[in-house]
Amino acid sequence: MAFLATTAQADPATRRPVELFASLPLLSHVVLSADGQQVAGLMNEGDRTLVVTRAVDGGKLTGVLTNDNQQFRIRWVRWVGNERLLISVEFASRRDFVGTAETRLLSVKPDGTGLFPLIESPSVAGGLMGNRVTQQIQDRVIDWMPGDGQHVLLALSEPERVLPAVYKVNVATGARKMVKTPERDTYTWLSDARHRVRVGVRNTGEAREVRVCDPDGKNWRTAWKWEHLEDAVTPLGFGVDPQELYVAAYHDGRLAVQSVRLDDPALARTVRFSHPTQDVYGNLVRLPGTGEVIGVGSDDSEGEGDGPGARPELWNPAWRAQMRAVDAGLPGRENRLLQIGTDGQRYLLHSSGNGKPGVYYVGDRRTGDLFELGAMYPGLDPAELMGKHPATIKARDGLDLNAYLTLPAGRRQGDGGAPLPMVLLPHGGPHSRDDMDFDTWTEFLADRGYAVLQVNFRGSVGYGHAFATAGLKRWGLEMQDDLTDAVQWAAASGIADPARVCIVGASYGGYAALMGAVKTPDLYKCAVSFAGVSDLPDLIAHQSDYVLGREAMEVLVGSAWGDRERLRATSPARHADQIRVPVLLAHGTSDRVVPVDQSETMAKALRRAGKPHQFITFDKGDHFLSRYTHRLAFFKALETFLDQHLQPAGPAAQKS
Numbered sequence: 001m002a003f004l005a006t007t008a009q010a011d012p013a014t015r016r017p018v019e020l021f022a023s024l025p026l027l028s029h030v031v032l033s034a035d036g037q038q039v040a041g042l043m044n045e046g047d048r049t050l051v052v053t054r055a056v057d058g059g060k061l062t063g064v065l066t067n068d069n070q071q072f073r074i075r076w077v078r079w080v081g082n083e084r085l086l087i088s089v090e091f092a093s094r095r096d097f098v099g100t101a102e103t104r105l106l107s108v109k110p111d112g113t114g115l116f117p118l119i120e121s122p123s124v125a126g127g128l129m130g131n132r133v134t135q136q137i138q139d140r141v142i143d144w145m146p147g148d149g150q151h152v153l154l155a156l157s158e159p160e161r162v163l164p165a166v167y168k169v170n171v172a173t174g175a176r177k178m179v180k181t182p183e184r185d186t187y188t189w190l191s192d193a194r195h196r197v198r199v200g201v202r203n204t205g206e207a208r209e210v211r212v213c214d215p216d217g218k219n220w221r222t223a224w225k226w227e228h229l230e231d232a233v234t235p236l237g238f239g240v241d242p243q244e245l246y247v248a249a250y251h252d253g254r255l256a257v258q259s260v261r262l263d264d265p266a267l268a269r270t271v272r273f274s275h276p277t278q279d280v281y282g283n284l285v286r287l288p289g290t291g292e293v294i295g296v297g298s299d300d301s302e303g304e305g306d307g308p309g310a311r312p313e314l315w316n317p318a319w320r321a322q323m324r325a326v327d328a329g330l331p332g333r334e335n336r337l338l339q340i341g342t343d344g345q346r347y348l349l350h351s352s353g354n355g356k357p358g359v360y361y362v363g364d365r366r367t368g369d370l371f372e373l374g375a376m377y378p379g380l381d382p383a384e385l386m387g388k389h390p391a392t393i394k395a396r397d398g399l400d401l402n403a404y405l406t407l408p409a410g411r412r413q414g415d416g417g418a419p420l421p422m423v424l425l426p427h428g429g430p431h432s433r434d435d436m437d438f439d440t441w442t443e444f445l446a447d448r449g450y451a452v453l454q455v456n457f458r459g460s461v462g463y464g465h466a467f468a469t470a471g472l473k474r475w476g477l478e479m480q481d482d483l484t485d486a487v488q489w490a491a492a493s494g495i496a497d498p499a500r501v502c503i504v505g506a507s508y509g510g511y512a513a514l515m516g517a518v519k520t521p522d523l524y525k526c527a528v529s530f531a532g533v534s535d536l537p538d539l540i541a542h543q544s545d546y547v548l549g550r551e552a553m554e555v556l557v558g559s560a561w562g563d564r565e566r567l568r569a570t571s572p573a574r575h576a577d578q579i580r581v582p583v584l585l586a587h588g589t590s591d592r593v594v595p596v597d598q599s600e601t602m603a604k605a606l607r608r609a610g611k612p613h614q615f616i617t618f619d620k621g622d623h624f625l626s627r628y629t630h631r632l633a634f635f636k637a638l639e640t641f642l643d644q645h646l647q648p649a650g651p652a653a654q655k656s
Contacts, residue, residue: 016384018639021444022632024049025376030360032056032348033079034149034288036341038110039348039362039373040064040077040085047628049074051087053110056346056362056371064112073626075103075139081149084171085110086118088139092590092622095136101592103139105154107171118174119156135159142166143191146288146342153179153197155189163187166197186211187548192238193291199235199245205551210235212262215242223267231465237284239293246272246293248281253464255279257296257313272296273313279462285312288342294319297336312337322347322365329370332356334437352376354436355387355443377440386446388436388454389413393489395482399458399470403486404434405495406442406452408648413495420451421646422496424516424524426483428507430471431556433460445504448639449648453490457482473558475536476515476570483512484520500646504528504638507594507623514572514583514602521580526645528584528638531594531623534573534602537564542595573598576605583613584641586634588621614641 023044030041040053043061051064051074065087067074072091080086087106094100105118119138135156143153152171155164166180166189180189180197190199196217202209209225210233224233236246236257243263248255256274260267273280273296285295297312314320314337326335326349333353340347345365352358357377361370388404395401411417423445427434434454442452456463457479459471471479483503490496503524505513510532517527533539540560543549550560558567568574583606587599596617603615616637618630625631642648 016447018444018635019632020377020379021440021447022628022635023377023379024626024628024631025358026378027360027374027376029076030338030348030350030373031078032339032341032346032362033082033110034146034342035082036343036346036362038079038082039360040079040110041360041373042074042077044628051077051085051108053085056373062111064108064110065106065115069627070620072104073622078141078144080144080152080171083109083149086139086141086152086171092592092620099590099592099595100136102134103137105139105141107174114172116174118154118169118171119176120174140164142189142197143195145195146291148195153191153195157182164189166191168195183211185209190235190237192242193240194242196242198238198242201235203548205548208232212245214262223262234281236281236296237293240291246284246296250465253466255281255464257281273315277463279464280313282312285314285337286340287316288340288344292316295337297338322363325368326363326370352438355385355438356382357385357438380443384409385438385443388442390436393455393486395458395478395485397478399467399482401458401482401486402456402460402463404436404442404454405490406446406454407495408446408449408451411451416494419491419494419497421449421500421642421648422451422453422487422490422502423642423646424483424487424501424503425452425454426457426503426505426509426512427454427460428505428509429461430457430459430475430479430508430512431461431468433462444635445642448642450642450646451490451495453486453496455483455486457486472556473563473566475511475557476519480512480515480519483516484523487523500525502526502528502642502646504642505532506530507532510594511572515570517579517581517583518572518575519578521578524581526582526584526641527579528586528641529599529602530586530625530634531588531591532585532598532602533594534598534605535571536567537571538601539594539598540567542597573602573605576602576609576611579606579609579611582641582645583611584616584637585613586616586618586637588618588623588625588630590620591623593623 028042043050043052047069049067052061054061072089075088075090077087085108090103093102107118108115140155141152142155145151151168154167154169156167157164163182165178165182167176168179169176185202185204186200187203188201189197192198200211207227210223211220212223213220226232234248238245243261246259249258251271251274257272257280258269259272260269282297284293285297294316295312295314330351333351336350338348347363349361349363350358357380359375360373363370386406388406391403391405393401393403433456445452459479461468491498501524503513503516510529513527513529540553543553585599587596589596606613621630
């Protein structure tokens with residue numbers, strides 16, 4: 001029942017081919033049709049991404065759309081009922097001399113016929129590329145209108161305007177009708193179970209405000225208002241009752257899922273689910289038909305990740321029992337409920353875990369069967385993957401840091417073996433986090449003979465309000481010290497050879513790699529930055545070209561004027577003369593998250609200072625290494641660079 005069969009493995013005594021780790025997921029972003037009879041998803045073959053469909057019960061794949069990832073990339077696919085798919089695509093463009101990321105929605109039948117851009121762009125060749133007479137962001141679906149099967153609610157800003165209105169759009173014809181006019185400072189809208197727009201979130205730059213209205217659309221009023229990253233209340237969605245709104249809000253210092261009645265003048269909140277040590281947030285999980293909220297989870301079908309995010313927490317007794325049965329059938333894995341068909345019997349499942357790449361299944365409650373749809377990385381055998389070991393590291397000021405350690409084959413923590421060459425791998429964001437789930441970067445590096453250490457430094461999300469806000473305006477300061485303390489812990493624990501440690505990161509992780517080479521030049525043997533930030537004042541200036549960009553940067557990083565001395569002191573490109581180790585820089589030329597200028601500036605600074613470095617650019621490459629050839633080239637360059645400077649020993653270092 002699989003999309004594709006599993007391939008054979010290389011000899012575990014040698015390095016496995018880099019292509020196995022550099023490959024994009026063979027299968028990802030799988031979605032179930034409303035009736036549970038069909039699935040759609042994305043498949044990657046080299047540089048090509050395909051949207052495919054097939055019947056759950058078998059049959060051949062149908063190719064709906066093929067893309068070479070040159071002009072645009074496919075972000076996600078979703079069903080609207082059973083007869084139409086919406087496909088989100090993204091591409092780099094420019095507006096008024098400012099680089100932009102543009103999105104479009106394509107509507108198509110499951111057999112690949114009837115393809116057209118959902119929002120007409122008559123002045124643009126092909127209907128995809130954007131300019132000033134075309135809406136920049138066209139894929140913000142706020143309501144999939146389950147049970148309708150023909151329409152969605154779409155938040156859309158008209159050309160030359162920033163604030164979005166809400167439209168009811170026919171996915172078969174593209175006809176649309178405005179159902180909510182734009183409102184001052186309101187960038188986010190939310191509808192209730194009857195598809196009435198009832199919540200708007202205002203963002204002024206200094207503060208956010210949640211406004212709500214009655215079911216008849218009248219009596220708009222402010223429910224909550226807060227400054228950035230303070231006591232936020234984030235609307236998640238309505239219950240079946242039109243007066244019941246679910247929100248993510250802080251409870252005992254951690255984000256918890258709570259419900260509130262909008263007809264209660266006090267807006268008293270009831271905790272529906274919380275966790276004693278971690279934040280809980282995500283999308284609501286609903287029963288089909290009734291729309292009853294049965295839990296909360298994270299569905300990354302519309303995001304950048306390869307997998308579907310966090311495991312849902314369910315409070316419905318029947319579905320909790322169902323997932324316990326699934327866990328018994330797929331032990332030792334995180335089994336995530338993604339969707340439920342309208343009959344309430346068929347459901348879509350993603351199963352993955354520590355050292356276990358994801359696999360998609362469709363389950364049937366009537367028979368108890370699980371149908372395997374396919375694996376994300378069929379070339380990687382879980383039996384030959386290393387997995388991660390959790391650790392707690394004490395920072396110099398006493399703060400506990402969650403960390404994950406991956407060791408090469410034949411090694412276990414505390415086995416008394418010789419210290420290993422180690423890669424410190426700080427995550428991007430920085431307001432994100434690492435977790436125990438499988439990822440190709442750590443497994444690739446462990447396969448090459450390195451210990452890999454990931455640290456959720458202060459500012460990482462998931463550990464409560466105080467931990468997340470401890471990273472505000474602390475780039476290069478305590479956030480960097482946490483990484484230094486982690487390396488020293490690994491060396492003191494006998495895990496890392498202190499003379500053979502390299503820091504490798506992407507995005508914010510790339511900044512941390514460069515800043516580590518500046519701030520602690522004797523701690524690392526080398527540094528690698530993919531799409532990293534190197535100059536904070538320039539980053540703030542760049543973000544100021546975008547709506548609310550300057551305001552966000554002032555909260556997260558600092559004020560270009562008021563904090564100018566600190567920003568200069570913590571900008572690696574301005575202190576390249578302090579670096580004493582080789583540096584590898586890599587960047588995509590069409591990156592719309594961190595512009596390639598950041599790496600160009602760093603390369604120029606290193607060249608002027610006479611420091612050894614390499615600089616690789618990927619033509620039309622983005623922030624996510626979305627093209628296989630770019631990812632493969634980067635992994636190969638990374639492998640060669642680390643071999644040269646860390647010199648791993650043992651069987652894992654033998655090249656196949």
